[in-house]
Amino acid sequence: MAGAMLLEPVAAADWLVIAPVAIALGLGAFLLMLRHHLRWQAAFAFAGLLLMLVADALLLHRTLGEGPVTMTMGRWLPPFGISFVADTLGATFALIATFVALVCVLFSVADIDATGRRYGFYPFLMLMLAGVNGAFLTGDVFNLYVWFEVFLIASFGLLILGSERAQIDGAAKYAILNLLGTAFFLIGTAYLYGSFGTLNMADIATKAPDLRGVAPLTTIASLYLLAFAMKAAAFPLNFWLPASYHTPRLVTAALFGGLLTKIGVYALLRSLGMMFPLERVTLSGVIEWMAIATMMLGALGALAQTDIRRMAGFLVISGVGVMLAGPAIGSADAMSGTILYAVHSMLAMAALYLLAGAIGEAGGSYMLTDLGGLYRASPLLAAMTFLLVLAVAGLPPASGLWPKVMLAKASIDSGAGLLAGAVLASGFLTTIALGRVFLLAFWRDAPDAAVATRPPPVAYLAPIVVLIVPILLLGVLPERFVRISDIAASGLIDSTAYVRSVFPEAAR
16 A cells, blocks of 8 residues: 555645645635625635635745645555646746736626626636646646646636627637547547556656657657647637637636636647657647747738737737747747746736727727727826737837747747747737727727717726736846746756656655
């Protein structure tokens, strides 16, 4: 029994590893029981997310000081039990995801009406956060699949909340492509288990060198690339995102745009960066062209839009292309740039969707053809829009600058000049696309003088201000953020500390 089971009590500090997931699941069940008490839903959701944020922050602090932390379920030792592993990469993503969700709850006070609360917005939100945090913190591939299913089920509920025709149409496209991606994920996992006899990530990273040439590792890596690229909305399987993300309430779109595609990117980093690094080299050319096509298609798609919500969807896609540059190159600097850009994208894309909601509230429309004169209505909204234009385009002094610089430099150093050019060109096209929004919606007079513009309520503006603060901090004071992303990237490339956390006996 001592060879397979943990006979000593789990240290109290180790329960911190599963605290974010446990809090989200428990609070979701509690909010479901409070479904008839609508006025308390937002308050309890905010309090629970604040507690999750503290747990995520403590977890990140611990991983930075001690390295990866592991807790295995059911007292079974790994690889028999399912392990939760918090390293700097997973803890960072979990912390930023929870922070974005916390800000979105503030926005939801004004954006979600009584019907949305009655039909489960907040329980769905907490269930989705449980899946998101679980995906970032799990150390088991099948468990990763389970958490994908958890947040997908919750996201379906959030997407159709309101039951409007456009929402049902968007949900159908969203569901079909994501379920197809899930099928490829499950097929790859079946091959993985058949080859390794385990689904523990640390165990796979340890055994992979001995199975090359025997097991179909490149096939497994290709299936994971296809599945996770679909989840992340990378070219050529990205058409579902701009067809669906503009249909729900803006707070839901902000959650989706800020969080869900990043889970696909995270899964790519974890699988190709840590478990199958040599197979990643084999697939690097495919990933590079996928990154270039995703960047340019997203930027050109945004340039062609007149609906601000659809434009934001294409900019999410373009950002996914930028994040694929790291796995395409594979160096420590490139992986660090991808991680830092993912942090920026979580904040900036969520803020962009919330900004679209504020613009729609102020101007009465999301169409650039109908908007104008918003500078006079709300100079504060104009200033926030200008800062977010700089952030999303990758211009100083906002957060998008440094990760793009890191990725462009890493691309040039590796000889991938075309990839570096695509990073810069996509930023230029993004500047033009968002510059149109600023010029048409704010500087010009309203096309219809009879349509009155008004300042959006403080409940719309305050959450955007909260997101802009870390966006500016990352741009003006990037050193600490870069250091964290460097530590996370080094943990991917050299998985020794990760493996020793899961299998401490191997270190003796």
